[in-house]
Amino acid sequence: MLKSSLLLAALLLPVFSAANAEDYKAGDLLVSDPWSQELPPNAPTVAAYFVIHNTGATPDRLLSVETSVAEKAELHEHVMQGDLMKMQQVPSVAVPAKGELTFAPMAYHVMLLGLKDRSLLADGKQFPLTLTFEKAGKVQVQVSVQKAPPMAGHGPVHAQ
Template sequence: MLKSSLLLAALLLPFCAANADEYKTDDLIVSNPWSQELPPNAPTVAAYFVIHNKGKYPDRLLSVDTPVAAKAELHEHVMQGDLMKMQRVPSVAVPAGGDLTFAPMAYHVMLLDLKDRSLLRDGQHFPLTLNFEKAGPVNVEVLVQKQPPMAGHEHMHAQ
């Protein structure tokens, strides 16, 4: 019984590590990277995640790269009069000891000029590199889903 339990644990360990939804660097943790499944003929898609800064100093997300798109831009939604507008931002501050949520209708990564649409289907993963001013590059795997994950972080984001 003990042997089979140890064998099962040994077999599950790589599976759990491969499906981790947190990516850590010194003071930063990037959790739950996801993107919604690409609708047919959609020219762009967005990626979302949460950045937790456990450190005493702020950091700044400067840029994002991915092989599935020619361009990856940092964007935010803002109200202009009665209209909600999406606009590009040059970088995003990550507060010390705080969280920054990239979510629909908030900050997000916009992927433009898509290259590999096969990775943008439900259940697939694609790589995304977040380039921070202090922490440097953080590589994550974005899970593509038909439906957004359970609500909870969607409307929170730091300014």
Template sequence: MLKNALMLAALLLPACFANAHEFKVGDLQINHPWSQELPPNAPTVAAYFVIHNPGSTADRLTAVDSPIAGKAELHEHVRQLDLMKMQQVASVDIPAKGDVTFAPMAYHVMLLDLKDRSLLQDGKHFPLTLHFAKAGDVTVEVSVQKQPPAGSHDMSHMDHMQ
């Protein structure tokens, strides 16, 4: 009986990860982490998600890391003259009773010096650890998708970056 229960749990575990789109640490909830599938020779990949803070205390995302990359950075897009430019930021403030959206053409996580490209294909997942000043650390599973989820920012302007 126990052997059958363990076998069932092992079979269902991948399905649970496939449907796990929300992660929690302290008061913070990280919703729908995702990354877009890119060509195999892409030098970097970006990760996106929404951080929801229903609590009464602000927090700060101070760093990120992933075993699939040699380096992970927090970035944002800013308009300079008529161009959108991507730049690294030291941290991202998470306001009390507020949301911060990491999306194309907004805040995002850049993964550089990619080590394991096998996890960057449609339907795969990879771990990403978020380090918060107050809430602590949380590891989320980033879902790799061929297309951005409905409602994400338009990626057609990516060619305007410097």
């Protein structure tokens, strides 16, 4: 029985390791599941998404983002103005203490403008994205480009 349990544990270890392969740590923050949707032909911009988990007792703030695949990377949010949903740039985004912040379609997202290397924006490719936090500092993540959005484990959530 012990031998079977050890064998099962050994077989499952790569599965659990792969599940955490897209997690990036900076101080008390963990950035998980960075992704972007495959670039449509002739699209002038593309967005990137991820989840920031704060395990610390104090809030942090995402101040900026940058990448080599675009001239500019901006933090954006969607807001309702009357009956219309509008996208707008924000200077920074708060990450609550002991909480999480989800960057997702129709919520906070990173907008990449002035695309440079479109070859990295195809299904199955990855590109680097550097996030700069007020307290945790910089963390570079690899954004996975996918044909379709991943199965949602989190809904769009904005920190207050």
